[in-house]
Amino acid sequence: IKVILACVALCFAVHANGQWTEQRIKSFGFPSQSGANPSGKLIQRTDGALYGTTQNSGDVYRAGYGTVFRINRDGSGYTLLHSFSTTGSDGWYPPYGGLVQGSDGALYGTTHSGGANSGGTVFKVNTNGAGFRVLHSFGASTGDGQIPMVGLVQGRDGVLYGTTSAGGANGSGAVFKINPSGGGYSLLYSFSNLGGDGQTP
Numbered sequence: 585i586k587v588i589l590a591c592v593a594l595c596f597a598v599h600a601n602g603q604w605t606e607q608r609i610k611s612f613g614f615p616s617q618s619g620a621n622p623s624g625k626l627i628q629r630t631d632g633a634l635y636g637t638t639q640n641s642g643d644v645y646r647a648g649y650g651t652v653f654r655i656n657r658d659g660s661g662y663t664l665l666h667s668f669s670t671t672g673s674d675g676w677y678p679p680y681g682g683l684v685q686g687s688d689g690a691l692y693g694t695t696h697s698g699g700a701n702s703g704g705t706v707f708k709v710n711t712n713g714a715g716f717r718v719l720h721s722f723g724a725s726t727g728d729g730q731i732p733m734v735g736l737v738q739g740r741d742g743v744l745y746g747t748t749s750a751g752g753a754n755g756s757g758a759v760f761k762i763n764p765s766g767g768g769y770s771l772l773y774s775f776s777n778l779g780g781d782g783q784t785p
Contacts, residue, residue: 609659612638618664619651624682624693624735629711632657635691637678641667649676650695652683652709665691665713672698674718675705681735684744686764690715692744694732699723703730703751706744706762719766722748729758729771733785743768747785756783 613620619638626636634655641648649668655661668674675695683693691709699705703723709716722730729748736746743761752758752774762769775783 609657610655610662618662619653620648623650623678624680627683627685628657629685629691630689631711633661633711635665635683635685635711637682637693639677649698650678652678652691652693652713654711654713663713665711666707666709666716668695668698672702673700674716675699675707675721679733679735681733681746684736684738686738686744687742688764690764692719692736692738692764694735694746696731696733696749703728704732704748706732706736706746708764708766717766719764720762720769723751727751727753727771727774729760738764745772749784757785759785 619641621639622636623639624637626634628634636653638651641651651664652666654663654665668676676698677696678693679696683691686692693707695705697704699721701721701723705718706720707718722728728751730751731749732746733749736744738744743763745761748758750757754774754777756775756777758771759773760771775781
């Protein structure tokens with residue numbers, strides 16, 4: 585049984601005969617300048633590789649605004665698929681929900697700030713790092729969701745679903761959906777600012 589951990593390092597913990605052993609396969613941060621502070625769960629895609637996000641780059645002088653990365657299970661092949669820009673146009677700081685692999689094979693995720701309206705983004709990127717695209721920038725209109733703090737799920741209908749921790753009609757967060765193409769974005773529910781149905785997912 586192999587359990588994958590995302591901490592300051594990526595590790596394999598293997599249980600054998602009642603004992604746990606750990607093998608570090610990647611250390612993040614300076615001086616590698618290739619991502620720091622892993623921020624979400626890892627996913628294993630159908631190609632066998634592991635995919636994840638970091639909250640920062642590894643450049644201690646520039647701080648950075650997060651990355652999407654790929655690594656093989658033995659620690660080889662570490663590759664940055666996308667580094668979020670200092671301008672914030674593509675989003676800043678992927679949150680703790682990590683990525684989801686869509687039925688089309690692409691990776692989808694969110695950032696909790698940045699984007700065209702500084703309210704976070706939904707993004708798409710291919711597993712080779714090509715085709716990065718912002719599908720939605722939150723806060724585009726009054727009542728839109730803002731600041732997603734988790735990732736996405738894909739329903740059986742192929743649509744992506746998620747939540748925001750702020751915004752919505754009442755300012756207390758919302759449930760939204762969006763197509764993998766970027767179309768069809770809409771809020772499904774806005775939480776009440778009175779708190780009777782919950783707030784700030």
